[in-house]
Each structure stands twice: as C-alpha cells, then as structure tokens.
Amino acid sequence: METKLDTGFKNILNLLRSFGKNYLRPAGLDAERSGEPLPVDHKLFMDFNKLGWSFSNLGGSRNKKQPSDKPKGPRRTSRMSVLAAEELAFWDQGAAMSLPGPGLGGPPVSLLGTPEQKERFLYAPFKDKSKPAWGAYATTEPGAGSDVARIRCTAVRDGEHYILNGEKMYITNGARASWVVIFASIDLEAGRSGHRPFVVEKGTPGFSVSRIEKKMGLTSSETAGLSLEDCRVPVANLLGQEKKSDKNQGFKAAMATFDQTRPLVAAMSVGIGRCAWERARDIAKEAFGKTPHSSKEILMLQRLAEARRQLDAARLLCWEAAWKLDHGENNTKEASMSKIFAPRAGMFATQVAMDIASLAGVRQDMIIEKCFRDEKIFDIFEGTGEIQRIVLARRLLGFPSR
Numbered sequence: 001m002e003t004k005l006d007t008g009f010k011n012i013l014n015l016l017r018s019f020g021k022n023y024l025r026p027a028g029l030d031a032e033r034s035g036e037p038l039p040v041d042h043k044l045f046m047d048f049n050k051l052g053w054s055f056s057n058l059g060g061s062r063n064k065k066q067p068s069d070k071p072k073g074p075r076r077t078s079r080m081s082v083l084a085a086e087e088l089a090f091w092d093q094g095a096a097m098s099l100p101g102p103g104l105g106g107p108p109v110s111l112l113g114t115p116e117q118k119e120r121f122l123y124a125p126f127k128d129k130s131k132p133a134w135g136a137y138a139t140t141e142p143g144a145g146s147d148v149a150r151i152r153c154t155a156v157r158d159g160e161h162y163i164l165n166g167e168k169m170y171i172t173n174g175a176r177a178s179w180v181v182i183f184a185s186i187d188l189e190a191g192r193s194g195h196r197p198f199v200v201e202k203g204t205p206g207f208s209v210s211r212i213e214k215k216m217g218l219t220s221s222e223t224a225g226l227s228l229e230d231c232r233v234p235v236a237n238l239l240g241q242e243k244k245s246d247k248n249q250g251f252k253a254a255m256a257t258f259d260q261t262r263p264l265v266a267a268m269s270v271g272i273g274r275c276a277w278e279r280a281r282d283i284a285k286e287a288f289g290k291t292p293h294s295s296k297e298i299l300m301l302q303r304l305a306e307a308r309r310q311l312d313a314a315r316l317l318c319w320e321a322a323w324k325l326d327h328g329e330n331n332t333k334e335a336s337m338s339k340i341f342a343p344r345a346g347m348f349a350t351q352v353a354m355d356i357a358s359l360a361g362v363r364q365d366m367i368i369e370k371c372f373r374d375e376k377i378f379d380i381f382e383g384t385g386e387i388q389r390i391v392l393a394r395r396l397l398g399f400p401s402r
C-alpha cells in the first residue's frame with residue numbers, strides 16, 4: 001500500500017500505525033477480556049485526548065463543489081480519512097469507534113448547523129482535553145433500520161421547543177455522548193420529507209439510556225438503546241429548517257452523511273480483513289516452509305492470494321470514493337460500491353484466515369477469530385450489503401432513488 005502514497009500520507013500513516021499498536025490493540029484486548037465496552041475513563045481516552053488529536057476532524061470533507069473563481073487545490077481530507085480508517089481498524093475497530101469526538105454526529109452538524117450550533121456542538125464540548133467527550137447519531141429504531149422512512153420517533157412543536165417521543169437503538173457511543181443527533185418526524189404522513197435532525201443533549205429531561213447491547217463483535221465499542229419520553233428540545237437545537245417546502249431536507253442530510261461515511265466504513269472492513277490476512281500469511285509461511293507441496297497447501301495459498309486480491313480491489317474502491325469527495329464530485333455510486341464490496345472482501349479474508357490457521361484459528365489469542373466476529377458487522381451498519389446493492393442498481397440504471 002505504501003508505495004502508492006506520497007510522503008505526507010506516509011508520515012501520517014506511520015503515526016497512526018504506532019498509535020494503533022501501542023494504544024488501540026491493547027485497549028481492544030482489554031475489552032475482549034472484560035466482555036464490556038471500554039469504560040469512559042479508560043486510559044486510551046485520557047491518553048488520546050492528551051495527544052490532542054481529533055480523528056473526527058479527518059472525517060470527510062463537505063460534498064460541495066468548490067467555487068470556480070477561487071482556484072484551490074483539492075482537499076485531501078477524505079483520502080486521509082479512508083487511510084486512517086483502514087489503519088486504525090487494523091489494530092482495533094471497536095476501540096477506534098470509541099475514540100472521543102463528535103463521531104457520526106459530526107457530519108450532520110457540519111452540513112446543516114449554523115455557526116452558533118457548530119460552536120456549541122462541534123467545538124465547545126471537545127475543548128477540555130482533560131475530559132473526553134463524545135457525540136452520536138441516531139436514526140435506527142426497533143421498526144426502522146434499513147428503511148429509514150419508517151422512523152416513528154416524533155417531534156411536535158410547542159412554542160420555543162419540540163417535544164420528542166420515541167425509541168432509538170444500536171446507537172454507537174449513545175450512552176456516553178454529550179449530545180446525539182436524533183432523526184425524528186415532524187409529520188409522520190409525509191414520510192422522509194417529514195424527517196428532521198435534532199441535537200438532543202445529555203441530561204435533557206425525558207432523554208434516557210434504555211440498554212447497552214451485548215454484541216458478537218466490536219466488543220470495545222458501546223452500542224446503546226435510547227428513549228425519548230416527552231423530551232423538550234429547544235428550537236435552537238433543530239439542524240436546518242422546519243418548513244416543509246424544503247423537501248426531504250432531513251433525508252438529504254442523512255444521505256449526504258452516508259456519502260462521506262460509507263467509504264470510511266468500507267475502509268475499516270479492509271483494515272480488519274488485512275489484520276486477519278497478515279496473521280494467516282505468517283502462519284502459512286511458518287507451516288508450509290519454503291515451498292508448499294501438498295495439494296492442501298497449494299489450495300490454501302491460492303485462497304490467500306484471492307483474499308488479498310479482493311482486499312486490494314476493495315481499498316481502491318474506497319480511495320476512488322474519497323478522491324471524488326476531495327475533488328468536490330458526487331460520489332454516491334462509488335460510496336455504495338465500496339460499501340458493497342469491502343465488507344464481503346473482508347469477511348472472505350477472515351474466513352480464509354480461519355481455515356489457514358485451522359484449529360488455531362478459533363483460539364482467542366490468535367486475533368483471527370476476533371477479526372472474524374468484528375468483520376460481520378460491517379455488512380450491516382451504514383446500509384446493509386443488500387440495500388446497497390438495490391441503491392446501486394437503481395442508480396446505474398437511471399431509476400430515481402426512493
């Protein structure tokens with residue numbers, strides 16, 4: 001991978017590699033031992049804050065064309081972000097997702113927020129480096145996962161407030177977040193065009209954590225259920241406008257967020273697949289000696305090579321999607337393609353790695369079984385593989401997206 005990168009990218013990659021090795025992997029293994037998400041006072045978060053980094057600031061540029069009268073060089077933010085996403089996931093994706101910052105809540109605030117909202121939510125909560133802080137993003141509900149049009153969380157205007165009612169589930173960093181961008185409907189009959197994003201702050205009466213999920217993978221990351229019961233949210237916390245003439249505004253915000261985040265999520269699955277692949281390569285080298293002889297050994301090597309081809313192809317799709325964002329071009333097609341292809345490539349790599357390691361593959365200290373468990377989730381969140389295939393097929397054939 002490094003041979004394709006310029007010096008600026010290489011230097012950052014080296015920094016991330018050392019951070020991943022010394023901080024993320026040990027933290028991820030701590031969580032595996034305890035079976036719980038990393039606690040908010042975990043050393044990783046304190047050390048990360050002290051380093052003064054913000055990976056969420058690497059989190060994608062606006063999907064906007066740059067004005068032609070101001071010739072600027074293309075941004076590098078999105079390409080840097082996919083590179084970072086892959087490298088951090090290689091070491092421990094659950095821990096990387098738990099790092100302090102606005103997280104998935106960042107893009108809707110930066111896309112739709114006023115300067116005052118950006119100051120309140122994107123900057124102020126994260127200034128105190130002695131206190132890690134998180135943001136989160138919540139669309140998913142018990143009855144609305146892939147089909148976001150089905151959300152039933154409601155927001156009813158009452159003077160200078162909205163009253164929010166509903167349930168959200170599977171929300172990353174949802175319990176520890178200082179604020180969560182909650183997608184609610186101001187008009188259930190209107191479907192997606194009734195959706196609006198609200199920033200709901202921790203401690204708002206009526207806003208509570210209903211559960212913390214026990215998951216098969218990404219153990220170090222917290223996944224929470226959230227409940228809103230007559231929760232009064234100030235009008236000043238609405239992102240964008242209420243007026244209905246601005247059709248599909250909330251939905252568009254969610255979709256624009258996905259164009260930024262899907263290549264990142266795809267790159268993460270490449271990182272996990274690469275972790276399993278490299279472990280399997282080392283095992284194969286040791287087990288098969290200088291020349292593989294048996295048909296089983298040759299078959300295993302062929303599968304290892306196929307897994308590598310798929311991982312490399314997946315990475316290039318992520319890079320293309322990021323390159324387009326950096327150059328102000330629409331990347332919805334490429335973002336979908338990367339999200340379809342990469343998790344399957346990653347899952348294939350972890351499966352091959354399990355087979356090559358044979359019985360050792362299921363041993364917890366070999367990391368491969370952890371990669372196997374962590375990887376599956378990438379075919380689920382940020383749009384399942386099946387849904388991405390539908391979105392892509394519609395787009396390729398010129399049908400309107402629904």
Ligand SMILES: Cc1cc2nc3c(=O)[nH]c(=O)nc-3n(C[C@H](O)[C@H](O)[C@H](O)COP(=O)(O)OP(=O)(O)OC[C@H]3O[C@@H](n4cnc5c(N)ncnc54)[C@H](O)[C@@H]3O)c2cc1C
Nearest residue numbers: 137138139140145146147170171172380381382384386387
């Ligand atoms: C670890 C983790 C973290 C998460 N973090 C967040 C978060 O921070 N914020 C948030 O809002 N959500 C989050 N999610 C939720 C995630 O986005 C949803 O799980 C995802 O959208 C899928 O929804 P679902 O689980 O309800 O599955 P469903 O939508 O019910 O889908 C179930 C299956 O049916 C398939 N399917 C559904 N509809 C169709 C169709 N029309 N055609 C063909 N196949 C279809 C799907 O592909 C899938 O295989 C997280 C989930 C996990 C596991």
